[in-house]
Amino acid sequence: MNNNKTPAETAGQPHFTILIIGGGAAGMAAAIAACRSAKTSGTPCSIAILERNVRPGTKIRISGGGKCNVTHRGTPAELLEQGFLRRNEARFLRHALYSFSNSDLLALLSSRGVETEERPDGKVFPVSGDAVTVARAFEELLRESRVDQHYSCRVRRVERKGERFVVATADRAFTADCLILATGGVSWSKIGTSGDGLAIARALGHTITKPSAALAPLFTLKAPPASLSGLALRSITLVATAGGRNAERRGDLLFTHRGFSGPAALSLSRDVAELMGESGNCALFADLFPEQSIAELEAELLKQARKSGTQMIRKFLQGCPIAPHKGFFGAAPHGTIPTALVPFIMRHAGLENDVTWSGLAKEKRQSLLSVLKRFPLGSVRDVPLDHGEISAGGVSLAEVNPKTMCSRVVPNLFLCGEILDYAGEIGGFNLQAAFSTGWIAGENAARC
Numbered sequence: 366m367n368n369n370k371t372p373a374e375t376a377g378q379p380h381f382t383i384l385i386i387g388g389g390a391a392g393m394a395a396a397i398a399a400c401r402s403a404k405t406s407g408t409p410c411s412i413a414i415l416e417r418n419v420r421p422g423t424k425i426r427i428s429g430g431g432k433c434n435v436t437h438r439g440t441p442a443e444l445l446e447q448g449f450l451r452r453n454e455a456r457f458l459r460h461a462l463y464s465f466s467n468s469d470l471l472a473l474l475s476s477r478g479v480e481t482e483e484r485p486d487g488k489v490f491p492v493s494g495d496a497v498t499v500a501r502a503f504e505e506l507l508r509e510s511r512v513d514q515h516y517s518c519r520v521r522r523v524e525r526k527g528e529r530f531v532v533a534t535a536d537r538a539f540t541a542d543c544l545i546l547a548t549g550g551v552s553w554s555k556i557g558t559s560g561d562g563l564a565i566a567r568a569l570g571h572t573i574t575k576p577s578a579a580l581a582p583l584f585t586l587k588a589p590p591a592s593l594s595g596l597a598l599r600s601i602t603l604v605a606t607a608g609g610r611n612a613e614r615r616g617d618l619l620f621t622h623r624g625f626s627g628p629a630a631l632s633l634s635r636d637v638a639e640l641m642g643e644s645g646n647c648a649l650f651a652d653l654f655p656e657q658s659i660a661e662l663e664a665e666l667l668k669q670a671r672k673s674g675t676q677m678i679r680k681f682l683q684g685c686p687i688a689p690h691k692g693f694f695g696a697a698p699h700g701t702i703p704t705a706l707v708p709f710i711m712r713h714a715g716l717e718n719d720v721t722w723s724g725l726a727k728e729k730r731q732s733l734l735s736v737l738k739r740f741p742l743g744s745v746r747d748v749p750l751d752h753g754e755i756s757a758g759g760v761s762l763a764e765v766n767p768k769t770m771c772s773r774v775v776p777n778l779f780l781c782g783e784i785l786d787y788a789g790e791i792g793g794f795n796l797q798a799a800f801s802t803g804w805i806a807g808e809n810a811a812r813c
């Protein structure tokens with residue numbers, strides 16, 4: 366059943382009740398929710414979506430390495446706590462995540478035949494293992510909702526004229542009573558997200574927090590040695606230090622040919638980008654024993670020295686668990702210190718290759734201790750914004766009503782998804798936030 370009104374024309378320009386710019390997760394959710402809401406209330410409503418790519422959901426298709434980590438397990442409160450580490454951002458997203466939760470999203474996908482499964486780490490993926498199935502489900506829902514869809518349609522300018530929005534592309538214009546800006550962030554600009562929406566929001570009167578990198582790799586001044594490229598350290602704590610300030614994240618770290626990636630580096634990248642912005646440089650360290658304090662680790666080293674005086678330290682390190690819970694003799698759920706790393710630990714600690722526990726002087730033990738707790742990884746050269754899974758920054762949250770996603774600055778303007786100044790962790794939190802904020806933006810736009 367179609368409840369949509371046929372678009373009217375104003376001075377030759379198609380006119381819609383609701384116009385959505387951006388056909389990503391947030392824009393598609395907004396369109397579907399607006400149609401459903403209008404249908405429920407019986408209000409005639411014409412809705413259109415304008416997308417600069419040839420089809421919608423481009424980022425969904427490449428998400429999660431093509432598998433689409435669509436959301437995360439847990440209650441909305443758990444998602445907010447694990448996925449959004451900055452309090453003000455979690456507070457802003459609270460209503461949206463409760464209103465259109467992960468269960469609502471999974472039920473919607475299931476209604477289109479997309480079943481999902483939870484991984485042990487809480488990430489949720491489609492059973493098909495194919496992100497395209499998620500994008501297609503939303504395309505189908507859009508088609509069913511009979512939303513007017515315009516592809517290869519890049520919006521260049523938006524003006525508010527009287528009670529209406531005039532939305533211009535290079536060669537045509539539309540008018541609308543209500544506008545939903547869902548143009549995403551600014552990373553991966555080659556697939557459509559180059560910050561157009563931020564310029565539009567600024568021109569309409571919104572304050573924009575400068576975009577910066579998030580969930581991005583860390584490039585170092587000096588690349589890690591080739592012998593370490595591809596090496597993973599499991600469950601260490603990555604520490605970034607600049608200008609007397611520290612930020613840290615526990616997780617797996619991957620050495621790359623340009624620096625570092627993996628969950629710990631990606632998660633810390635937003636803080637690193639900020640530290641770089643403030644002091645222009647940032648040093649990285651890995652704590653290989655995050656479960657032990659320096660004093661506890663020293664006690665373990667002394668115990669080992671007493672027990673195995675003739676053991677070479679190099680050999681000991683090769684079998685040593687990373688991040689052990691119960692000293693060196695506990696289980697090694699995170700593997701052992703990689704053999705390739707050991708020569709670097711020895712060198713940084715100033716130890717001879719064949720030194721044994723009994724030959725280890727006190728000051729050398731202290732330097733081994735400090736290298737194990739603070740293994741130097743070099744200085745950061747760049748946190749590349751365009752390589753981030755998301756970007757931080759965007760439209761100031763203070764200027765958007767978190768209950769409706771309606772602008773507090775421009776009447777009948779709604780903003781949703783990554784264009785807003787929040788940034789989630791890896792794990793499905795960003796897509797969920799885009800779907801949730803998009804959904805409530807659509808519902809509320811239909812009530813305007």
Ligand SMILES: Cc1cc2nc3c(=O)[nH]c(=O)nc-3n(C[C@H](O)[C@H](O)[C@H](O)COP(=O)(O)OP(=O)(O)OC[C@H]3O[C@@H](n4cnc5c(N)ncnc54)[C@H](O)[C@@H]3O)c2cc1C
Pocket residue numbers: 386387388389390391392415416417418421422423424425427428429430433434435436518519520521547548549550552553556557558559560561562753754755781782783784792793794795796797799
């Ligand atoms: C490689 C990669 C992997 C990712 N994996 C995951 C994952 O597994 N799980 C997860 O939760 N998150 C993941 N993310 C993040 C997630 O994809 C985004 O946070 C989410 O897609 C944001 O949704 P959005 O609708 O706000 O923006 P987008 O999905 O970016 O959509 C915005 C849309 O607006 C369009 N647009 C922009 N400007 C204009 C204009 N001027 N006119 C018309 N249209 C315009 C763009 O073309 C785009 O289609 C990943 C991101 C990347 C880059």
